[in-house]
Amino acid sequence: MAGQLRRTSKAAAIAALLAGVSYAPSASAAGTLAGTDITNVATASYETPGGTTINVDSNPVVIKVDELLDVVVDNSDPGDIATQPGDTGKVLTFQVTNSGNGNEEFTLTADVNKPGDDFDPTLVQIVLDTNGNGVYDPGVDQVYVAGTNDPALDPDESITVFVIVDTPGTPTDGDRAEVNLAAVANTGSGAPGTSFDGQGDGGGDAVVGTTGADDDDSGFLAIQAAILELIKSATVVDPFGGDKAVPGSVITYQIIANVTGSGNLINLVVSDPIPADTTYIAESITFEGTGKSDATDADEGSFNGTQISVDVGTVPAGESRTITFRVTIQ
Amino acid sequence: MIKQFIKGIIVAAAVFGGAAAMAKSNLMLDSEIFVEREVTRQDGSKATVLTEPKLVVPGDRLIFVVKYKNAGNKPASDFTITNPMPKAVAFNGTSDGLETVSVDNGKSWGFLSAMKVTTKAGAQRPATMSDVTHIRWNLKQTLAPGEGGKLIFRGVVK
Numbered sequence A: 001m002a003g004q005l006r007r008t009s010k011a012a013a014i015a016a017l018l019a020g021v022s023y024a025p026s027a028s029a030a031g032t033l034a035g036t037d038i039t040n041v042a043t044a045s046y047e048t049p050g051g052t053t054i055n056v057d058s059n060p061v062v063i064k065v066d067e068l069l070d071v072v073v074d075n076s077d078p079g080d081i082a083t084q085p086g087d088t089g090k091v092l093t094f095q096v097t098n099s100g101n102g103n104e105e106f107t108l109t110a111d112v113n114k115p116g117d118d119f120d121p122t123l124v125q126i127v128l129d130t131n132g133n134g135v136y137d138p139g140v141d142q143v144y145v146a147g148t149n150d151p152a153l154d155p156d157e158s159i160t161v162f163v164i165v166d167t168p169g170t171p172t173d174g175d176r177a178e179v180n181l182a183a184v185a186n187t188g189s190g191a192p193g194t195s196f197d198g199q200g201d202g203g204g205d206a207v208v209g210t211t212g213a214d215d216d217d218s219g220f221l222a223i224q225a226a227i228l229e230l231i232k233s234a235t236v237v238d239p240f241g242g243d244k245a246v247p248g249s250v251i252t253y254q255i256i257a258n259v260t261g262s263g264n265l266i267n268l269v270v271s272d273p274i275p276a277d278t279t280y281i282a283e284s285i286t287f288e289g290t291g292k293s294d295a296t297d298a299d300e301g302s303f304n305g306t307q308i309s310v311d312v313g314t315v316p317a318g319e320s321r322t323i324t325f326r327v328t329i330q
Numbered sequence B: 001m002i003k004q005f006i007k008g009i010i011v012a013a014a015v016f017g018g019a020a021a022m023a024k025s026n027l028m029l030d031s032e033i034f035v036e037r038e039v040t041r042q043d044g045s046k047a048t049v050l051t052e053p054k055l056v057v058p059g060d061r062l063i064f065v066v067k068y069k070n071a072g073n074k075p076a077s078d079f080t081i082t083n084p085m086p087k088a089v090a091f092n093g094t095s096d097g098l099e100t101v102s103v104d105n106g107k108s109w110g111f112l113s114a115m116k117v118t119t120k121a122g123a124q125r126p127a128t129m130s131d132v133t134h135i136r137w138n139l140k141q142t143l144a145p146g147e148g149g150k151l152i153f154r155g156v157v158k
Helices: A002-018 B002-014 B015-026
Strands: A037-042 A043-047 A054-058 A061-065 A068-069 A070-077 A081-083 A092-100 A104-111 A122-128 A158-166 A176-185 A206-208 A214-223 A225-235 A252-263 A263-274 A278-280 A285-287 A291-292 A301-303 A307-316 A320-329 B027-040 B046-051 B061-070 B075-082 B088-096 B098-102 B115-117 B124-125 B134-139 B148-157
Touching: A002 A158, A037 B027, A043 A252, A043 B027, A054 A158, A054 B027, A070 A176, A070 A225, A081 B075, A092 A104, A092 A176, A092 A214, A104 A122, A158 A176, A225 A307, A252 A263, A263 A320, A285 A301, A285 A307, B061 B075, B124 B148
Parallel strands: A068 A206, A070 A214, A081 A214
Antiparallel strands: A037 A061, A043 A054, A043 B075, A070 A092, A092 A158, A104 A176, A122 A158, A176 A214, A225 A252, A252 A320, A263 A307, A278 A320, A285 A291, A285 A320, A301 A307, B027 B046, B027 B061, B061 B148, B075 B134, B088 B148, B098 B134, B115 B124
């Protein structure tokens, strides 16, 4: 599996070269590769009174670059993962990046029992994105077993890790659950600066970097029994009483937020950018048939120069809310 | 001028075997690298100390000291001291600011503020410290036998 990961890294390097972007290996974000020697030699050049130019080299000073142990874990889900009570096989996606400067293996741990959230899902398994496509492929991507297939990452290399959980039957609408993934460098971790003598890649020491060689991040599951549908329509009135879209025509946009399913949709905010080549008509926002001011104030409507926004609030399933605003075609 | 030049060649040719050995004992250079590390004292206050490292990590701040001394018995004049930046080190300034730099592996030289770098797209941009490939001091004064000095520059492990 490590072989496959390295191939991915090489492919990325080739892709970068093809794209016309060349990186010197020493210029990577992780820094100079562990084991690299830094050699310094100064040269003096001078003339003797006889006019001969002489070059003199200094002694070479050699110091070795140690391995920095660093890791970054990031949840890459765009937001809460929507789930229903009793759902199985919900997928949370994380990126684990070796931000150190040597090849390093990492131990992964998932925690579904974090305090402070509304319910605890059941951990099914941790899965490595073995085929590197960023999507969980059941039966294709390898199930992670600590100590057996700890991902080995080159400096700056990332791997996508999926945490698969089941949602219990008990939580109710709006409940959230925290799912945490941690990665720890196998060589060692601890306070930044902690040194593991002789254990660095390339023969030097391994030194814990600023991340402590131990990082974690969380994603969230949210019970969303209510389902939102936004329906947008436009009505055009031209300056001559017809319905042609010509400069000067006024377009009235209507957005209907329709909530189905069960429970409530909480804190719904509907925003809509003003289309290109049109000008927003000031103070034209309506919400449920009532005009709302452009200012960000106590009423639901606002306009920030590029988009209108309506703070709809909580909508129970089975209800809908209507927003309109008007623009002029330039 | 030409005459002097020819004379120079003849002298160099005449004493070629001995010249190198004699010259080496004339001006001596000594290079040292220190690393700046922040340590916490027993009372909790922080102090920056210089240590002579064998091992460093990316981000470490290095101080390069080049000591020069005329160890011969004749004055040396108009000498330049050149230090190529090790590949894994980004230049971070000198203590005197009198250096000229090269950003093209020693082809052209000047003050950093006057240097330009050609980007991949063919445009020119002002050079920055991380572009520096070589630094050089032109020391105009004559160095009498036994006299010396030191030059200091800083770098950061990439």
